[in-house]
Amino acid sequence: MAEQTTVRTVCPRDCYDGCGMLVEAAGGAVTRVAGDPAHPVNRGTLCGKCMHGYNGAWIDAAARMTHPLRRVGRKGSGEFERVSWDEALTEIAGRLHAILAAHPPSSILHTHYTGTCSLIAGSFPMRFFHRLGATEVDPDTVCNKAGHVALGLMFGDSCLGFDPRTAAAARCIVIWGMNPSASAPHAHQHWLRESGAAVVVVDPIRHDTARLADHHLQLRPGSDAALAFALLHVLAREGHIDREFIARHTLGFETVERSIAEATPEWGAARTGVPADLIVAAARCYGRGPALLWLGQGLQRQRFGASVMRAVSLLPVATGNIGRPGSGFLYLNGGDLRGLRGDYLAAPHLARQTPPAVSHMDLAPTLERPDRARALFTWNNNIAASSPEQSRLHRALAREDLLHVAIDLFQTDTVDFADYVLPAASFLEFDDIVMPPFRSMVSAQCRVVPAMGEALPNQEIFRRLARAMDYAEPELFESDAAMLDTLVRDTGIAEDFAGLAALGSVDWPAQPYVQFEGLAFPTPSGRVELAGERFVAAGLTRAPEPVVEALPDDGALRLLSPASKWLMNSSFGNEPLIAKRFGVPSAWLHPDDARARNVVDDDLVELVNDTGRIEARAELSTDVVPGVVMMVKSSWPKLAQGRVNVNVLFDGARTDAGASSAVHSITVRLRRLDRPQADAPAQ
Numbered sequence: 049m050a051e052q053t054t055v056r057t058v059c060p061r062d063c064y065d066g067c068g069m070l071v072e073a074a075g076g077a078v079t080r081v082a083g084d085p086a087h088p089v090n091r092g093t094l095c096g097k098c099m100h101g102y103n104g105a106w107i108d109a110a111a112r113m114t115h116p117l118r119r120v121g122r123k124g125s126g127e128f129e130r131v132s133w134d135e136a137l138t139e140i141a142g143r144l145h146a147i148l149a150a151h152p153p154s155s156i157l158h159t160h161y162t163g164t165c166s167l168i169a170g171s172f173p174m175r176f177f178h179r180l181g182a183t184e185v186d187p188d189t190v191c192n193k194a195g196h197v198a199l200g201l202m203f204g205d206s207c208l209g210f211d212p213r214t215a216a217a218a219r220c221i222v223i224w225g226m227n228p229s230a231s232a233p234h235a236h237q238h239w240l241r242e243s244g245a246a247v248v249v250v251d252p253i254r255h256d257t258a259r260l261a262d263h264h265l266q267l268r269p270g271s272d273a274a275l276a277f278a279l280l281h282v283l284a285r286e287g288h289i290d291r292e293f294i295a296r297h298t299l300g301f302e303t304v305e306r307s308i309a310e311a312t313p314e315w316g317a318a319r320t321g322v323p324a325d326l327i328v329a330a331a332r333c334y335g336r337g338p339a340l341l342w343l344g345q346g347l348q349r350q351r352f353g354a355s356v357m358r359a360v361s362l363l364p365v366a367t368g369n370i371g372r373p374g375s376g377f378l379y380l381n382g383g384d385l386r387g388l389r390g391d392y393l394a395a396p397h398l399a400r401q402t403p404p405a406v407s408h409m410d411l412a413p414t415l416e417r418p419d420r421a422r423a424l425f426t427w428n429n430n431i432a433a434s435s436p437e438q439s440r441l442h443r444a445l446a447r448e449d450l451l452h453v454a455i456d457l458f459q460t461d462t463v464d465f466a467d468y469v470l471p472a473a474s475f476l477e478f479d480d481i482v483m484p485p486f487r488s489m490v491s492a493q494c495r496v497v498p499a500m501g502e503a504l505p506n507q508e509i510f511r512r513l514a515r516a517m518d519y520a521e522p523e524l525f526e527s528d529a530a531m532l533d534t535l536v537r538d539t540g541i542a543e544d545f546a547g548l549a550a551l552g553s554v555d556w557p558a559q560p561y562v563q564f565e566g567l568a569f570p571t572p573s574g575r576v577e578l579a580g581e582r583f584v585a586a587g588l589t590r591a592p593e594p595v596v597e598a599l600p601d602d603g604a605l606r607l608l609s610p611a612s613k614w615l616m617n618s619s620f621g622n623e624p625l626i627a628k629r630f631g632v633p634s635a636w637l638h639p640d641d642a643r644a645r646n647v648v649d650d651d652l653v654e655l656v657n658d659t660g661r662i663e664a665r666a667e668l669s670t671d672v673v674p675g676v677v678m679m680v681k682s683s684w685p686k687l688a689q690g691r692v693n694v695n696v697l698f699d700g701a702r703t704d705a706g707a708s709s710a711v712h713s714i715t716v717r718l719r720r721l722d723r724p725q726a727d728a729p730a731q
C-alpha cells in the first residue's frame with residue numbers, strides 16, 4: 049500500500065481567515081483535506097465550501113483541466129482539442145508577436161484577481177505583463193477600489209488596519225457593511241465571540257453576524273453616510289469628541305462640524321430607517337471606547353462608495369479612537385508590516401511603457417473594440433461570472449478576432465471562450481507563501497502532491513511563455529526556490545522557506561501592534577486629512593458630506609448581491625452540490641414587498657432591468673430591509689437556469705471615485721412568473 053503522508057499547509061483563497069490545513073496523501077494523490085487543530089484562526093475546522101471543494105473538484109482529475117487545450121469549436125462553445133505545452137506556447141508566442149508587429153502592446157489586455165492569493169502565484173505573472181507592456185484590467189475596480197481611494201486620501205494608507213490580536217482591549221466592535229459570518233467565518237465564530245466587546249453591526253441584511261450583535265442597525269442601503277453623521281451628532285452631544293486629537297492630528301474637521309450639528313438622531317432615522325433610539329444606543333456603545341471599526345468591502349460597492357467610506361471613517365477620527373490598543377479601523381491588512389516589498393514580485397521596472405489600466409466597469413465595451421483589444425489573457429479570474437454586463441461581456445468574448453488565453457484549474461464560463469487554455473496547478477501542488485488580509489500572519493503553503501496531469505503553477509506557465517517570446521530579462525525566469533527564500537528572508541521570520549515551512553503559520557510581527565501608533569500618518573501633512581483639493585481631484589466633494597442614495601420610489605427594488613457562504617466569488621460553483629443549490633438561485637425579499645407584488649414564498653420570479661433578466665425562487669424574510677432584494681454573487685452561469693448569474697443585471701455602474709464597482713446599487717423590477725416550474729431543484 050502506498051505510504052500515507054500528512055502535510056501542514058494553508059488556504060490561499062481571498063478570505064480574511066487564512067485557515068491552516070492538514071492534508072493527507074497517498075500514492076501521489078490527496079486523500080483527505082481537513083482543518084489544522086493547531087491553527088489559531090480556524091482551530092481544526094474548514095468552511096463548508098472548502099470542505100466540499102478541496103475534497104471534491106479540486107482533487108478530482110475529471111473536474112480539473114489537466115492538459116493544454118486549443119479551441120476547435122466556435123468561441124464560447126467550450127470545444128477544445130488537446131495540444132502539448134510546446135505547441136500551445138509556441139503558437140501563443142507567434143500570435144502575440146504578430147499582434148505586436150501591427151498594434152501597440154497596450155492592445156493586449158490581461159485580467160487577474162482572486163483565483164489564488166498566494167504571493168508568487170498571485171503576483172509573479174505581472175513580471176511578464178510588465179515586460180510585454182500589456183494593459184492591466186485593474187483588479188480592485190471589481191471589488192474595493194473606492195474604499196482604497198477614500199482611506200488612502202484620509203490616512204495615507206488603506207492597507208494598514210488594526211491588529212485583530214488587540215481586540216481584548218476593545219469595549220466595542222463595529223462591523224459596518226460586511227458579513228463575517230460568510231466572508232470571514234472563523235473570525236465570526238471565534239474572534240468576535242471571544243473579544244468580550246459589545247458588537248454593533250450596520251447592514252441592511254440581518255445576517256448571522258448581525259443576529260449575534262448587541263445592536264443591529266438595519267439601515268436602508270445607500271444611507272451609511274447619513275447614519276455616520278447621526279452617530280457623530282450623538283457622540284458630540286455626549287462629550288465623546290476628542291478635541292485634542294483633532295487639533296493635533298487632523299486637518300479639516302471644521303468642515304464637518306455644521307453637518308454633524310444638524311444630524312440629530314431623528315434626522316438620521318428619517319434618512320436611514322434606523323430608529324433614533326438605536327442610533328443613540330450604538331453611539332454610546334462606540335463612545336465608551338476603546339472601539340474597533342471593521343469596514344466591509346461590500347460597504348463601498350455603491351454609487352457613493354468613496355463618500356460613504358469617508359463619512360464612516362470619521363468615527364475613529366472624531367473620537368480619537370486611533371493609536372491605542374483596542375482602537376482603530378480595518379479595511380484590509382497588507383503585507384508591509386510582514387516584510388513584503390510590494391514591487392519585488394511584480395517587478396514593474398520591467399515595463400518600458402505602462403499603459404493606463406482599464407476598469408472592470410469598462411471591460412465589456414473595451415473588449416468589443418478591435419482597435420482597443422487584440423488579445424486577452426485571463427488568469428486567476430473568472431470574468432464571465434464575476435464582472436459586470438454579463439451578456440455584453442460574453443458577446444465581446446465571442447469575437448473571433450480576439451486572441452484569448454485562459455489559465456485556470458477548471459473549465460469555467462470564461463475558459464469556454466478561450467482560444468488556448470493553460471491548466472493551472474492547485475495550491476496543493478506547489479510551495480508558496482500566504483499573508484491573509486485580517487490577522488497578521490505569514491503562512492507556508494506547502495506542496496502536498498505533484499501537479500495533476502500536465503498542470504503547472506501560474507509562475508511556471510509565465511516563465512515558459514517568456515522563453516517562448518524570446519525574452520531575456522533574468523527576472524522573468526527567477527526560480528520559485530529563489531523567490532521563496534527571498535520572501536521569507538524579507539520577513540525576518542527564518543533564513544529560508546524550509547524554515548518557515550517548519551513553523552507553518554506564524555503571527556508576524558510576533559507581538560501585537562497598534563495601528564498608527566505614534567500617530568504619524570503617511571499623508572502629505574502627516575495628519576489625517578478630512579477635506580481639501582486632493583479629494584476634489586479624485587472626483588469627490590471637498591468635505592465629507594452625509595450623502596444618501598435613496599431607494600427607488602417607482603416600484604423598483606435595490607438589488608444587493610453579497611458573498612455567499614457556499615461560494616468564494618465564483619469558485620466552488622462547479623462543486624455538484626453547490627451548483628445544484630444555485631441552479632435556480634434564491635431572491636430574498638421583505639414580506640411587504642412580496643405582498644405588493646403578489647409573490648409568496650417559493651414562487652418563481654423574474655428580476656429585470658435594462659441590462660438583463662434572471663429567474664429566481666422567492667424567499668420571504670424580514671431579515672431583508674424593505675425596498676431591497678438580495679441574491680448572492682457569482683455562481684457559474686453555465687450551470688444555472690438561463691445560463692446567467694446575478695451579474696447579468698449589473699450595468700457596470702461605478703463609484704464616485706476609483707472607477708470601481710457599484711454593484712450594490714443595482715435597481716430591478718421583480719415580478720411573479722405565472723407558471724412555476726415544479727421540476728426546478730429545491731434550494
Ligand SMILES: Nc1nc2c(c(=O)[nH]1)N[C@H]1C(S)=C(S)[C@@H](COP(=O)(O)OP(=O)(O)OC[C@H]3O[C@@H](n4cnc5c(=O)[nH]c(N)nc54)[C@H](O)[C@@H]3O)O[C@H]1N2
Nearest residue numbers: 161162163164191428429430434455472609617618619681
Ligand atoms: N454581483 C456581484 N459580483 C461581484 C461581487 C459582488 O459583490 N457582487 N464581488 C466582486 C468581488 S469582491 C471580486 S474580488 C470579484 C472576484 O472575481 P474573481 O477574482 O474572478 O473570482 P472567481 O470568480 O472566484 O474566479 C477566480 C478563478 O481563478 C481560478 N483559480 C484558482 N486558483 C488558481 C490558480 O492557482 N491559478 C489560476 N490561473 N487560476 C486559479 C478559479 O478556479 C476561478 O475560476 O467578483 C466581483 N463580483
Ligand SMILES: Nc1nc2c(c(=O)[nH]1)N[C@H]1C(S)=C(S)[C@@H](COP(=O)(O)OP(=O)(O)OC[C@H]3O[C@@H](n4cnc5c(=O)[nH]c(N)nc54)[C@H](O)[C@@H]3O)O[C@H]1N2
Nearest residue numbers: 225226227230231269270344345346610611613615616617
Ligand atoms: N464565503 C465567501 N467569503 C468571501 C467571498 C465570497 O465570495 N464568499 N469573497 C471574498 C472577497 S473577494 C471579498 S471582497 C470579501 C467581501 O466581504 P464583505 O466585505 O463581507 O462583502 P460583501 O459580502 O459583498 O458585503 C458585505 C455586506 O455589505 C452589505 N451591504 C450592501 N450594501 C450596503 C450598504 O449600502 N450599506 C451597508 N452598511 N451595507 C451594505 C451586504 O448586505 C453584506 O452583508 O469577502 C471575501 N470572502
Ligand code: SF4
Nearest residue numbers: 059063066067095098
Ligand atoms: S475559504 Fe476562508 S474559511 Fe474557507 S478554508 Fe479557506 S481560509 Fe478558511
Ligand SMILES: [Mo]
Nearest residue numbers: 190191192345
Ligand atoms: Mo473582492
